[in-house]
Amino acid sequence: MHLIADRLHKKFGAITAVADVSFTAEPGKILGLLGPNGAGKSTTISMLAGLTTPHSGKVQIDSATLGTGAHPTKRKLGLVTQEIALLEELPARMNLEFFGGLYGLTGAALRARIAAVLELTSLSDRARDPPNTFSGGMRRRLNIACALLHEPQILLLDEPTVGVDPQSRNAIFETIEVLAGQGRTVVYTTHYMEEVERLCDRIVIVDHGRVLANDSLSGLLASAPVGNKLTLKYDVAPDAAALAEIRNLPGVVQVDLSGTEVSVSANDLGTAAPRVLERLAARGFSCQELTSRRANLEDVFLALTGRTLRDT
Amino acid sequence: MSATFTAFRALVRKDIQLFLRDRRAMVISVLTPIVVAAFFGFLFAPTGSGGNPVSRMKVGITDLDHSALTKAVLESLNQDAALDIQELPEDQALQLVRSGKLRAAIVFPADFEAAATGALVGTGGPMPDVKLLYDPSQSMIRPMVAGLLSQHVMQRLSRPAFIGTAKPIPFNVDNVAVTSGPRYNSYAHSFAGMSIQFILFMGIDAGIALLLMRQEGMWRRLRAAPLSGAVLLGSRVAGTTLIAVMILAVVYLVARVAFDVRIAGSVPGFAMVACAFALLAATTGLMIASLGRSVGATRGVAMFSVLILVMLGGAWVPSFLFPEWLQHVTEFTPTRWAVDGLDAMTWRGLPLQSAYAPTAILVGWSALFALIAVWRFNWEDN
Numbered sequence: 001m002h003l004i005a006d007r008l009h010k011k012f013g014a015i016t017a018v019a020d021v022s023f024t025a026e027p028g029k030i031l032g033l034l035g036p037n038g039a040g041k042s043t044t045i046s047m048l049a050g051l052t053t054p055h056s057g058k059v060q061i062d063s064a065t066l067g068t069g070a071h072p073t074k075r076k077l078g079l080v081t082q083e084i085a086l087l088e089e090l091p092a093r094m095n096l097e098f099f100g101g102l103y104g105l106t107g108a109a110l111r112a113r114i115a116a117v118l119e120l121t122s123l124s125d126r127a128r129d130p131p132n133t134f135s136g137g138m139r140r141r142l143n144i145a146c147a148l149l150h151e152p153q154i155l156l157l158d159e160p161t162v163g164v165d166p167q168s169r170n171a172i173f174e175t176i177e178v179l180a181g182q183g184r185t186v187v188y189t190t191h192y193m194e195e196v197e198r199l200c201d202r203i204v205i206v207d208h209g210r211v212l213a214n215d216s217l218s219g220l221l222a223s224a225p226v227g228n229k230l231t232l233k234y235d236v237a238p239d240a241a242a243l244a245e246i247r248n249l250p251g252v253v254q255v256d257l258s259g260t261e262v263s264v265s266a267n268d269l270g271t272a273a274p275r276v277l278e279r280l281a282a283r284g285f286s287c288q289e290l291t292s293r294r295a296n297l298e299d300v301f302l303a304l305t306g307r308t309l310r311d312t
Numbered sequence: 313m314s315a316t317f318t319a320f321r322a323l324v325r326k327d328i329q330l331f332l333r334d335r336r337a338m339v340i341s342v343l344t345p346i347v348v349a350a351f352f353g354f355l356f357a358p359t360g361s362g363g364n365p366v367s368r369m370k371v372g373i374t375d376l377d378h379s380a381l382t383k384a385v386l387e388s389l390n391q392d393a394a395l396d397i398q399e400l401p402e403d404q405a406l407q408l409v410r411s412g413k414l415r416a417a418i419v420f421p422a423d424f425e426a427a428a429t430g431a432l433v434g435t436g437g438p439m440p441d442v443k444l445l446y447d448p449s450q451s452m453i454r455p456m457v458a459g460l461l462s463q464h465v466m467q468r469l470s471r472p473a474f475i476g477t478a479k480p481i482p483f484n485v486d487n488v489a490v491t492s493g494p495r496y497n498s499y500a501h502s503f504a505g506m507s508i509q510f511i512l513f514m515g516i517d518a519g520i521a522l523l524l525m526r527q528e529g530m531w532r533r534l535r536a537a538p539l540s541g542a543v544l545l546g547s548r549v550a551g552t553t554l555i556a557v558m559i560l561a562v563v564y565l566v567a568r569v570a571f572d573v574r575i576a577g578s579v580p581g582f583a584m585v586a587c588a589f590a591l592l593a594a595t596t597g598l599m600i601a602s603l604g605r606s607v608g609a610t611r612g613v614a615m616f617s618v619l620i621l622v623m624l625g626g627a628w629v630p631s632f633l634f635p636e637w638l639q640h641v642t643e644f645t646p647t648r649w650a651v652d653g654l655d656a657m658t659w660r661g662l663p664l665q666s667a668y669a670p671t672a673i674l675v676g677w678s679a680l681f682a683l684i685a686v687w688r689f690n691w692e693d694n
Contacts, residue, residue: 046532051536052692069541070539070540073538074537075538081536083528083529084529085529086530087329087330090330098325101318101319102539103315104316
């Protein structure tokens with residue numbers, strides 16, 4: 001099923017939370033909604049889940065327009081909230097019975113679905129325990145399991161890995177990949193660029209409620225102003241004349257100084273790196289540490305907004 | 313079975329499971345009204361035979377006359393079971409009343425016997441002034457002591473030794489307690505009052521829990537399901553009502569077994585009033601959740617409001633002790649009808665028809681609270 005956000009617009013009082021947001025999530029694919037905190041991701045998810053009515057625009061599931069309340073199209077959606085929404089005192093199985101009941105599941109059908117989602121999230125052996133005895137990662141996995149009982153064709157995950165350890169995060173990623181592999185449409189919001197790089201087939205970058213970019217990872221990286229970054233650490237910060245000299249080297253796009261750390265953006269690192277090192281050494285600056293990396297979504301976001309994701 | 317009904321049932325069952333799961337909270341919600349009601353019931357138990365022992369009023373006497381009449385009156389007062397008499401000089405009596413150690417003090421003036429006898433038989437001369445010193449913080453004491461004093465003086469003064477007539481007071485008082493039930497049980501009223509108070513508190517907690525659900529994301533999750541607002545709020549009311557009925561049932565079971573509180577009137581009438589009140593508690597919670605913004609502020613305002621309602625409803629002290637104008641005002645509070653309804657079906661022993669008005673009024677208030685809740689409920693996810 002296709003999930004289509006069509007020119008969504010939402011205001012809270014005088015504040016515009018989401019402005020003219022459009023994108024399409026496709027079956028079997030994971031769409032990442034990437035942006036800093038307060039970018040409008042959760043408001044967008046609320047509209048996609050039928051929790052909030054947009055002031056203008058609409059959400060469509062294939063050809064049907066999504067409504068709020070008891071609208072039947074909501075049955076096709078599964079929402080994993082950013083907050084862990086569980087009944088902490090009741091055993092995991094009772095939590096699942098409750099959430100299954102909300103979608104009209106009873107009897108053998110409910111039991112079968114509970115067994116399936118427990119297995120999918122690797123929680124079968126903890127079904128009798130209440131979530132308040134679980135680790136953070138297990139609680140997140142149960143949170144996801146509760147959204148899967150009614151076999152939604154579209155899954156909305158609002159920052160589902162907040163506060164979990166890397167191992168649990170990987171387990172959650174694997175679950176999401178299995179679900180997408182089964183043909184489900186997945187929308188995944190996060191402010192961690194590593195997560196969308198790892199998971200998503202398509203990435204929508206949002207900031208201040210607006211879509212800044214909408215492309216595949218390779219497409220977005222291709223749009224980055226530089227291909228690579230070189231970081232050099234010195235005992236003493238290079239002076240302005242030294243920085244001006246390396247800024248004029250062939251292939252160097254940008255040079256920044258932060259403390260005693262020099263960042264050099266270059267399209268051809270093989271050519272630029274030896275020259276930068278040589279010129280600075282000639283001026284008496286001895287490099288203590290050197291790292292290089294290829295451009296990532298952080299650079300794309302920086303190029304689009306003038307800020308890094310971590311700054312926001 | 314429709315998917316909507318299945319969802320409704322799941323929501324109600326969840327509320328009851330959560331209530332039963334938290335054993336400590338469940339025990340407290342049942343035990344607290346029992347303990348407080350037992351205390352109030354004991355305090356207001358009838359005195360004398362079968363009830364609490366009589367608490368005698370400490371009253372000082374200063375006899376400046378030292379006559380045969382004042383000695384006889386003093387002897388008579390000493391024999392009164394309601395009084396604990398101490399004979400004292402006037403200044404000491406005044407000091408003890410002022411410090412609260414005596415409820416009142418009586419000062420017989422010099423020449424009391426001569427003046428009182430003369431006044432009674434009409435031989436002229438002014439009536440003597442008997443001074444009654446009393447503690448103004450206990451205004452009920454003054455008329456009681458004045459009445460007892462008049463009774464004992466008249467009994468002694470009208471004897472042949474003083475004025476030569478025969479019968480002192482020409483009638484006896486036969487005390488008849490009027491209830492339709494077997495006998496008055498003060499615990500019945502206190503259990504009604506305290507059940508109402510603490511179940512309303514439970515209603516507040518249910519409302520606060522809904523506010524917390526909104527803060528913690530559970531509400532978003534529930535609203536993501538294809539369920540109408542009527543199902544989400546209606547199930548909340550149904551769950552809280554059932555829990556309130558369960559608490560009432562357990563509290564009254566204990567009241568029956570341990571304190572002999574009987575439903576002397578109509579059992580269906582009692583059930584009607586109890587269910588209507590449980591519904592009121594649930595809709596009160598829902599209204600609180602719809603009007604409240606932050607948990608802290610909402611809890612404080614709600615507690616204050618409920619305490620006022622409970623106080624005016626006569627849950628702490630019976631409403632007939634209120635001034636008349638206040639008794640009329642309290643007829644506009646649902647708690648007054650809840651207390652009176654439960655009283656009517658328990659110790660007053662009234663028939664089913666007497667439960668109709670309290671039930672209808674409680675259901676009416678519940679409907680009003682529910683309407684306000686639905687009207688003010690913020691459905692937007694902001």
